[in-house]
Amino acid sequence: MATDSQSIPAARIKRRSPVDAALRIRAYQFMVLLAIVALWQVGLWLGWLKPYVYGTPLGVVQSFAGxxxxxxxxxxxxxxxxxxxxxxxxxxxxxxxxxxxxxxxxxxxxxxxxxxxxxxxxxxxxxxxxxxxxxxxxxxxxxxxxxxxxxxxxxxxxxxxxxxxxxxxxxxxxxxxxxxxxxxxxxxxxxxxxxxxxxxxxxxxxxxxxxxxxxxxxxxxxxxxxxxxxxxxxxxxxxxxxxxxxxxxxxxxxxxxxxxxxxxxxxx
Missing domain, CATH: 1.10.3720.10 (MetI-like)
Structure with missing residues (x-):
């Protein structure tokens, strides 16, 4: 009888390429950045953060563009x-x-x-x-x-x-x-x-x-x-x-x- 590891298709146990791993890390890094910006904006909406003290994400983007x-x-x-x-x-x-x-x-x-x-x-x-x-x-x-x-x-x-x-x-x-x-x-x-x-x-x-x-x-x-x-x-x-x-x-x-x-x- 074949073992469980032998019954797994080769395609499923194929290791991810270094390029795929690097892209996955970049995606996680981008998600962390989005999470920080989202928490920043939520804090402003809920009144926990004051715009004149912490700025705003949209204001930063507009200032950057200007x-x-x-x-x-x-x-x-x-x-x-x-x-x-x-x-x-x-x-x-x-x-x-x-x-x-x-x-x-x-x-x-x-x-x-x-x-x-x-x-x-x-x-x-x-x-x-x-x-x-x-x-x-x-x-x-x-x-x-x-x-x-x-x-x-x-x-x-x-x-x-x-x-x-x-x-x-x-x-x-x-x-x-x-x-x-x-x-x-x-x-x-x-x-x-x-x-x-x-x-x-x-x-x-x-x-x-x-x-x-x-x-x-x-x-x-x-x-x-x-x-x-x-x-x-x-x-x-x-x-x-x-x-x-x-x-x-x-x-x-x-x-x-x-x-x-x-x-x-x-x-x-």
């Missing part, structure tokens, strides 16, 4: 995006390189250790007013804030990655007569890549925070300025438009980092 039609949203998005991307690139590049190169000099690593701990403990946003004074009120100061914040994170993560390399591999390279530079290039750098990628993911948010905080303090363009100015006017719908735009920017940057990570995995 800002898009007059070009202001795209201009603010581009300004903040430029600040974030340039600051992110500068901070991650120089921070990762500095953290990796510190492995070559244990003496300097010990000298800089307390400074690294101090910088890591200081709230990075506390540096924003100083940077505004140093670099002025233009776009340069926002790029500088994003660069400095991401530099610290990338530097510490890269150096931490070098300290997690298997000591046996280092001793093996020494026994084979490899120079410190050869060990650094063939063992330390590849072994530290997961830590560097982790720093990239963290720095997506930090770069956004740096640019937006700089725009809060002093700016005439950018999503941070848009949110701050709309908040001063109690235009909550425009505030939500700015917040949602920042979320979209974060998702785009995260997708780029994820693609970069996949390319590294394919190479290895």
């Amino acid at each position: 800002h898009l039609a007059d070009g202001s949203l795209l201009r603010h998005f581009w300004v903040t995006g430029f600040e974030v991307v340039i600051g992110f690139a500068i901070g991650c590049l120089f921070g990762s390189a500095g953290g990796l190169l510190l492995w070559l000099s244990p003496l300097w690593a010990k000298i800089l250790h307390p400074y690294m701990i101090a910088l890591n403990g200081v709230p990075k946003i506390a540096l924003a007013p100083l940077i505004i004074v140093w670099f002025g009120l233009g776009m340069e100061s926002k790029i500088a804030i994003a660069s400095i914040i991401t530099f610290i994170v990338a530097f510490l993560q890269a150096y931490k990655g070098t300290q997690e390399i298997d000591p046996d591999l280092i001793r093996l390279m020494k026994s084979l007569g490899a120079s410190p530079w050869q060990t650094f290039r063939t063992i330390v750098v590849p072994g530290s890549l997961p830590w560097i990628v982790s720093a990239l993911r963290l720095n997506v948010g930090f770069a956004l925070i740096g640019a937006v905080v700089g725009e809060y303090i002093s700016a005439e363009e950018g999503l941070g300025y848009m949110v701050y100015y709309a908040g001063q006017l109690y235009d909550l719908n425009s505030v939500w438009v700015g917040i949602f735009s920042l979320m979209i920017m974060a998702l785009l940057l995260e997708a780029i980092v994820a693609r970069f990570e996949r390319s590294l995995d394919m190479e290895h």
